[in-house]
Each structure stands twice: as structure tokens, then as C-alpha cells.
Amino acid sequence: MLDAKIPQGSLSEKWTKYKGSVKLVNPANKRKLEIIVVGTGLAGSSAAASLGEMGYKVKAFCFQDSPRRAHSIAAQGGINAAKNYQNDGDSTYRLFYDTIKGGDYRAREANVHRLAEVSTNIIDQCVAQGVPFAREYGGLLSNRSFGGTQVQRTFYAAGQTGQQLLIGAYQALERQVALGTVQMFARHEMVELVIIDGKARGIIARNLVTGELERHFGHAVLLCTGGYGNVFYLSTNAMGSNVTAAWKAHRKGAYFANPCFTQIHPTCIPVSGDHQSKLTLMSESLRNDGRIWVPAKQGDNRAPNDIPEEERDYYLERRYPAFGNLVPRDVASRAAKERCDAGYGVGTSKQAVYLDYAAAIQRYGKAEASKRNLGNVSSETITALGKEVVKEKYGNLFDMYEKITGENPYEVPMRIYPAVHYTMGGLWVDYELKTTIDGLYALGEANFSDHGANRLGASALMQGLADGYFVIPYTLGNYLAEEIRTNNIPTDHPAFVEAEKNASERINKLISIKGKQTVESFHKRLGKIIWDKCGMARSAEGLKQAIEEVRALKKEFWSDVRIPGGIHEMNPELDKAGRVADFIELGELMCLDALERNESCGGHFREEYQTPDGEALRDDENYMYVAAWEMKEDNWQLHKESLNYEIVKPSQRSYK
Numbered sequence: 001m002l003d004a005k006i007p008q009g010s011l012s013e014k015w016t017k018y019k020g021s022v023k024l025v026n027p028a029n030k031r032k033l034e035i036i037v038v039g040t041g042l043a044g045s046s047a048a049a050s051l052g053e054m055g056y057k058v059k060a061f062c063f064q065d066s067p068r069r070a071h072s073i074a075a076q077g078g079i080n081a082a083k084n085y086q087n088d089g090d091s092t093y094r095l096f097y098d099t100i101k102g103g104d105y106r107a108r109e110a111n112v113h114r115l116a117e118v119s120t121n122i123i124d125q126c127v128a129q130g131v132p133f134a135r136e137y138g139g140l141l142s143n144r145s146f147g148g149t150q151v152q153r154t155f156y157a158a159g160q161t162g163q164q165l166l167i168g169a170y171q172a173l174e175r176q177v178a179l180g181t182v183q184m185f186a187r188h189e190m191v192e193l194v195i196i197d198g199k200a201r202g203i204i205a206r207n208l209v210t211g212e213l214e215r216h217f218g219h220a221v222l223l224c225t226g227g228y229g230n231v232f233y234l235s236t237n238a239m240g241s242n243v244t245a246a247w248k249a250h251r252k253g254a255y256f257a258n259p260c261f262t263q264i265h266p267t268c269i270p271v272s273g274d275h276q277s278k279l280t281l282m283s284e285s286l287r288n289d290g291r292i293w294v295p296a297k298q299g300d301n302r303a304p305n306d307i308p309e310e311e312r313d314y315y316l317e318r319r320y321p322a323f324g325n326l327v328p329r330d331v332a333s334r335a336a337k338e339r340c341d342a343g344y345g346v347g348t349s350k351q352a353v354y355l356d357y358a359a360a361i362q363r364y365g366k367a368e369a370s371k372r373n374l375g376n377v378s379s380e381t382i383t384a385l386g387k388e389v390v391k392e393k394y395g396n397l398f399d400m401y402e403k404i405t406g407e408n409p410y411e412v413p414m415r416i417y418p419a420v421h422y423t424m425g426g427l428w429v430d431y432e433l434k435t436t437i438d439g440l441y442a443l444g445e446a447n448f449s450d451h452g453a454n455r456l457g458a459s460a461l462m463q464g465l466a467d468g469y470f471v472i473p474y475t476l477g478n479y480l481a482e483e484i485r486t487n488n489i490p491t492d493h494p495a496f497v498e499a500e501k502n503a504s505e506r507i508n509k510l511i512s513i514k515g516k517q518t519v520e521s522f523h524k525r526l527g528k529i530i531w532d533k534c535g536m537a538r539s540a541e542g543l544k545q546a547i548e549e550v551r552a553l554k555k556e557f558w559s560d561v562r563i564p565g566g567i568h569e570m571n572p573e574l575d576k577a578g579r580v581a582d583f584i585e586l587g588e589l590m591c592l593d594a595l596e597r598n599e600s601c602g603g604h605f606r607e608e609y610q611t612p613d614g615e616a617l618r619d620d621e622n623y624m625y626v627a628a629w630e631m632k633e634d635n636w637q638l639h640k641e642s643l644n645y646e647i648v649k650p651s652q653r654s655y656k
């Protein structure tokens, strides 16, 4: 059994006690210690800025031309925090409880409680940086609801929360760059981890402009490299998001946890054809006011506005009256799939459901008319007033929908369908965010830590910033306090030489295949296998087939991929080839993990294990653990971290 090194004591005191007794590094020693931070999205920027501010020497890496372009910038809906500004019953405990329940009792209690505790600090920190969160008329920060909760605890900046938070973290990072504590390496991709005497001591990075390999030393290495949803080819993730850094660490001994736990987001613009390489999210915030429905009659081809109210099935409100349209994402996604599979889907593909704002427009319109003291208003005026309110709240999302689909969502209900969005799995980390390799840490979406089998909306930004601003500054010190006598290791050390040689050989091998098929075509085929057999629904039979298919694809890739261009130049096809090669290996592990877990929980839905009404059926007796996989020569070995619930009593999740 794996030891997560959870501190002793009562749940609510663990973090406080840990902070009070953790080893410290004095300021003079901090200046001597070097830290490598790979990734400068929200988790990496916040970590690098905080560690730089504390006095450490930081080297930060990202593959984009600027940290400002990290995938985090895409986040739309908001960030959770237990501030209870709405006075609607929120508390640290309730955020903790909702997150554990939302994750279908497959997350670690101590981590989740810490996350809930620091959530409030994050908002204060970001406000101090100038993040323009939405405000009420009186000046208080505004909140809205996200799935899996009955309170309003989501802070937001219109539909651009990630962008605004990232600008805040980026400013903090750039301040350290200007002060000289952080050195920034943009357009650099980590392609190898360097381990010396069992400890992470550096990386090999490829300069993506020149193609040169570079050696970088660090007393510790932090991977903040995001999630791997792009293994599915089609996802809402940024096109560049990949698993390569985490995978290199996995190949060197870092365990990979719960790889099959993928989040499929219920409200995305449906796939429109075979030509697509990207899917677009319509933020969960839209479920605050939008109502989801399908026609009550199978195969109903009428235009949505021609279908009368009594012939519509608001299936989430019908099935889950307590949470309605705000059930968690896994539940909402499965319910949409169930309706479409049963023949009630809409649109040309019949793989879509409606997200309708007509009722919200009327509701807001009436409230606005009343606020403005308008007597005897026409229904046109009410509709116009309602549209204004909706525009203010969700305008950029509505514009985006119209640009992509050519339909006006103020007039016609949006068509939505679930799509891959987030990965709960990632590198296994203990309470200190340390992987199974000493000195190697994983933060943000790159680790598996806090969301169990299903992440609640608006909790990824919270976790990334909690890890970077508030957790790692303490836990890393606990490790580095023992490293103050370690001098910088020169990069001509044999371990660096060997790591660079491995990276170079792999790149040479890739480019010399000179086959006939594009990298993209392999990625697309991989995505289809994983989506069909390890996507929203899985079965033992399908997973076994998928494993065989992925293995065959891997062989084909390494004998027939064609990469144009050379090594010592800017070559995005070569960059992509390395990433797809890693995705293929990860794809096999995901299927293996899904096959091993003979239960359904959260986003992992095994068709063989469901309740009579189609809900996920857990098997707590046999599967209440984190599956952490160690890579062996030709296969993987499973290690388990058992999950002990001291406070919450796991039960069949109900949102009814």
C-alpha cells in the first residue's frame, strides 16, 4: 500500500499543524537553491511566482511563446471558494463535503479539506492582484452556482475567469522575472527527466525554435504541465495540451494514478463532422439559467420553438428534482447520452440536446421591468429586457456559440452534447504533492490529487492556484531543508549526458521512420479507439479490444509515421509526433486501468456495473483505493493507496 503521508490529528487541524511544524529554509539558503518549474499555466505561474518571491532561484519552462498562452486561459465559468458571501449556508466543511461526494468518494479527505480551507485565501490573493471578479451593485464579489452544489460559491470574471486569473498570476511571475529570481524559458519543451541518486535533479528541454537540446539542473523539479484530455484527439483542451512531461517522469519511475478517470463535460458544441480537430465548451455557468431538454417524442424533427412546452422532456429536472440542471457533470453527461441513445436526440446528427434560455429571458425581463417600475409592458419589451440581462451575464459565450454554429442562441435553444474536458487522473502525489520520485512534484491538473472520480465545476482553477500559491511554498521547503548542503550539480554529470542521449536518440528515430502516414492521422485513430471504448461508457470486452488496437497502432506508428522537416529547426510536426507517441502509451494504460476497476464511479462508467435506474454503481469493498501504476519493462504494476473516510460516510450518490 502506498503511503500518502497524511499528517496526524483531526481533519480540520492537519494543515494548520503541518504548517506549524514543517521544516523551514532560511533566506540565505533559499538564494542558493534552484527549482525547475515546468509549465506556467495557473498552477505553474502561481508556484514559480511564489517561490521566486520567497527567494529561491527558479527556472520556469513552457512550450508556448508566452506563459500568457497556457491552456488555463481558456477557463470560462469560474473558481470556487467557501466565502459564504451569499449567506446561503456555505462553509469550508460544505465545500469539502460537496467535493468528496462529487468525486464519488474516490478522493483523499485530507487533501480536499486543505483545498477547501485555502480556497478563501485564493480569492483574497487574486483580488489583491487586481483580478476583476464580477461584483454586486454594492461592491461585494458576485457568485453563481456550478454543478453538484446547492450554494452559490463560484467567483467569476464574465466568461473569462481563467484569462483574468492567469493575467494576475502572470503579472506576479513577470515581476519575479524582472527581479531576477525567475528565469523564463518560453518555447521550451521538457523531453526528459534527470535523476541522480534517486532524486530528480533536472530536465532535458528542447528549444522548439532551434531544435537544440538543453540541460538544466534543479534541486527539485515541479511538473505543472496540465491534463491529458487530448489523448481523445477531440476535446475542449487547448490544441497543445499533452502528457509528455508527466509521461517522461512516469517512464522514470513516477507512478501514474487513476488514468482512466476522465471528465466528459455535458455542455459542449456537438461534433459536426469528420473534419474537426477541436471541440468547444459552452461553460457550465450556462446551466445556472439554461434549461436542458429533448422532445418527449422519439425522432421529433420539428424546430425547437415549434415544440410546445407539454411536449418537452426536461429530463434533468425530471430525474433529479433536488439539483435539476445543476447535477454534477458526470451525471448530466450520462443523462444526455441516455436520451440520445434512446432516440430523443436533436439536430442533424441526433447526438445533441437543447440548452434553452427562453424561460430565463422571460424571468429576467420581468424582474428588470419591475425594477425599472415599468407598468403594463409588452411581451416584446420583457423579452428585450431579459436578453439584455442574459447578454451581460453570458454575452461572450452566446457570441461564441453564434460564431461557431451560425444560430442565434437568444432566439433558438443551443444544441449541446458531452465532450472530453478534464482529466482527474495524473501523476500520483502524496499530501506534500511529491511524486514517487524524491524531489519531483506535480501540481494542478498534472496530478491526480483532489477530485476523485469526477471534478466539480470551477474546482480546477481552485486546485491549481491552491497548489501553486498556498501548498507548495510550504511542502517544498520541507524537502529542500535537507538539500541545503547539496551544491549545484554540473550538467556534464553522466546522468545528464545519458538523459540527453536518450532524448536525442528518440527524436532521431522518429524523424528517420519516413513512413507514409501523418502524425495527425495516428492521433485521430487513437482518439477514436479511446473515445469509443474508454469514453463515456466502458465494458470489459471493449476495453480488452481497445488494448489490442492501441498496441497495434503503436507498432504501426513507429514503422510508418511521416514527419516532414528536420530536427534542428522549428518543426511543429516533430513536436506533435513526440506527444502523440506518448499519448499512445498512455491510451493503453487508461484502458488497463478502466479494465482493472470493476465498478462504476464518477466519470468511470462500466456498463456492467450500474443501478437499476442507470446510475454509477460503486464497489467500496473492493475498489475504495487510488490505483497508482508503475511502469515496468513491458507492462505496468498496480500499487494501491487505500482511501480511509474518517469524516464523510460514503453512500450511493444521490442528487434526487
Ligand SMILES: Cc1cc2nc3c(=O)[nH]c(=O)nc-3n(C[C@H](O)[C@H](O)[C@H](O)COP(=O)(O)OP(=O)(O)OC[C@H]3O[C@@H](n4cnc5c(N)ncnc54)[C@H](O)[C@@H]3O)c2cc1C
Binding pocket: 038, 039, 040, 041, 042, 043, 044, 061, 062, 063, 064, 067, 070, 071, 072, 073, 074, 075, 076, 077, 078, 079, 161, 162, 188, 189, 190, 191, 224, 225, 226, 227, 236, 237, 238, 241, 242, 244, 245, 281, 421, 422, 443, 444, 445, 446, 457, 458, 459, 460, 461, 462, 464
Ligand atoms: C474550455 C475550458 C474551460 C474551463 N473552464 C474552467 C472553469 O471555469 N473553472 C475551472 O475551475 N476549470 C476550468 N477548466 C479547467 C482548467 O482550465 C484547467 O484544469 C486548468 O487551467 C489547468 O491548469 P494547469 O496550470 O494545471 O495547466 P495548464 O494551464 O494546461 O498549463 C500547462 C503548462 O504546462 C506547459 N507544458 C506542458 N507540457 C510541457 C512540457 N513538456 N515542457 C514544457 N512545458 C510544458 C504548458 O506550456 C503550460 O504552460 C476549463 C478547461 C477548459 C478546457
